[in-house]
Amino acid sequence: MEPGAVRPGVAGPGAVGPGVAKPGLAKPGVAKPAGAEPGIAKPGGVEPGVAQSGSARDIEDAPVVELRDVSVRFGRARRTVRALQDVSLTVAPGETVGLVGESGSGKSTAARVALGLVAPASGAVSLFGADLGRVRGRRRRALLSGVGVVLQDPVASLDARMSVGECVAEPLRVHRRGMSAAERRARVAEVLELVRLPAELAGRGPRELSGGQRQRVSLARALVLRPRLLVADEPTSALDVSVQRTVLDVIAELQRDLGFACLFVSHDLAVVQQFAQRVVVLRDGRVEEHGPTMTTLLRPRTEYTRRLVAAVPVPDPVVQRRRRGERRASLTAGGTEATA
Numbered sequence: 001m002e003p004g005a006v007r008p009g010v011a012g013p014g015a016v017g018p019g020v021a022k023p024g025l026a027k028p029g030v031a032k033p034a035g036a037e038p039g040i041a042k043p044g045g046v047e048p049g050v051a052q053s054g055s056a057r058d059i060e061d062a063p064v065v066e067l068r069d070v071s072v073r074f075g076r077a078r079r080t081v082r083a084l085q086d087v088s089l090t091v092a093p094g095e096t097v098g099l100v101g102e103s104g105s106g107k108s109t110a111a112r113v114a115l116g117l118v119a120p121a122s123g124a125v126s127l128f129g130a131d132l133g134r135v136r137g138r139r140r141r142a143l144l145s146g147v148g149v150v151l152q153d154p155v156a157s158l159d160a161r162m163s164v165g166e167c168v169a170e171p172l173r174v175h176r177r178g179m180s181a182a183e184r185r186a187r188v189a190e191v192l193e194l195v196r197l198p199a200e201l202a203g204r205g206p207r208e209l210s211g212g213q214r215q216r217v218s219l220a221r222a223l224v225l226r227p228r229l230l231v232a233d234e235p236t237s238a239l240d241v242s243v244q245r246t247v248l249d250v251i252a253e254l255q256r257d258l259g260f261a262c263l264f265v266s267h268d269l270a271v272v273q274q275f276a277q278r279v280v281v282l283r284d285g286r287v288e289e290h291g292p293t294m295t296t297l298l299r300p301r302t303e304y305t306r307r308l309v310a311a312v313p314v315p316d317p318v319v320q321r322r323r324r325g326e327r328r329a330s331l332t333a334g335g336t337e338a339t340a
C-alpha cells in the first residue's frame with residue numbers, strides 16, 4: 001500500500017484509507033497492493049458476497065460503484081412513494097455513466113444511494129467493492145471519502161459562513177487529520193488552480209462569487225481528496241448556458257487528467273452525450289433501458305427514451321438529421337392512423 005505505487009494524480013490508497021479494499025484502483029502499469037490480488041484474503045476488506053472473484057482483469061474492471069436491484073421508498077403506508085424499484089447500475093473505474101430520465105424519475109435518489117445518503121429498502125450497494133450496507137463508522141467514512149460530490153445548487157452546497165479556502169479545505173480537515181495547515185493551504189491552492197480559479201478567491205465568501213465560480217469551488221471541494229468517483233447531480237442545471245460550458249470543460253479536462261469515474265446525473269441529453277460512455281435511463285423509478293451512449297440515444301429502444309431525446313436540442317448534426325427524419329415519420333404515421 002505504498003503511495004508511491006500509484007500514479008500521481010490518480011486517487012491513491014490514502015484517498016480511501018487503510019484496511020479498505022480497492023479492487024477498482026489498480027490500473028495497468030500501476031503496482032497493485034498485495035491485498036488486491038485475487039484469492040488473497042483482505043483483512044477488513046471486501047465483504048463476503050461482494051468480492052469479485054476471478055482474474056486480475058476482472059478486478060481491475062470491478063465497478064467503483066454498483067447498485068444491485070435497489071428499491072427505495074419514501075413515506076409510509078398509503079403515502080409511500082416508490083422512488084426506485086429494482087434499479088441496477090454500475091460505474092467502472094474511469095468511466096462516466098449518464099443517469100437520465102424525466103423529473104421525478106429517481107435520478108437524484110439513485111445518486112444519493114450511491115453516496116450512502118439513502119439506504120435502500122432492498123437490494124445492495126457496493127462502493128469500491130465494499131458492501132455499503134454493512135460497513136460502519138470509520139471504515140464507512142473512509143470509504144465515502146473516496147467519492148466527490150457536486151450538486152445542482154452551489155449556493156446550498158457551500159457554507160456561506162466559510163471562506164472559499166475553508167470550504168475546499170474542510171474535507172482535508174476531516175479526513176486528513178495528519179496534514180499541517182501549510183500543507184492544506186498548498187493543496188487548496190493546487191485544486192483551485194485545477195478548476196481554473198485564481199488563488200486569491202480563497203479568502204472570499206462563496207456569496208461573493210458568480211454561479212460558475214461557485215460551482216467550480218464545489219468541484220474543487222469534491223476533488224480535494226482525489227476521489228476515484230465523482231457523483232455529479234445536475235451540476236450545471238442552475239447555471240447560465242454561457243457558464244455551463246466552462247464548468248463542463250473543467251470536469252472533462254480533470255477527468256482526463258485525474259482519471260476518476262463519474263456518475264453524471266442530468267436531464268440534458270446533449271451534455272450526457274458528450275460526457276458519458278454509457279447511459280442509464282430511469283422512468284418512474286425503474287431502469288427503462290441502458291447501454292452505450294451513442295447506441296442508446298441514437299437508437300432508443302423505447303418510446304419513453306425516444307421522447308426524452310426528442311425533447312432536447314442536441315447539437316450533433318447526425319442526431320438532428322435523424323430526429324428530423326423521425327419527426328417526419330411520426331407525423332406521417334399519425335396522419336395514416338387518423339385517416340385509417
Ligand SMILES: Nc1ncnc2c1ncn2[C@@H]1O[C@H](COP(=O)(O)OP(=O)(O)O)[C@@H](O)[C@H]1O
Nearest residue numbers: 074075081083102103104105106107108109110
Ligand atoms: N426525501 C423524499 N421524501 C419523499 N419523497 C421523495 C424524497 N426524495 C424524492 N422523493 C420522491 O421520489 C421520486 C424520485 O425523486 P428524485 O430522485 O428526486 O427524482 P429526479 O432526481 O429524477 O427528479 C419523486 O417522486 C420524488 O417526489
Ligand SMILES: [Mg+2]
Nearest residue numbers: 107108109234
Ligand atoms: Mg434530481
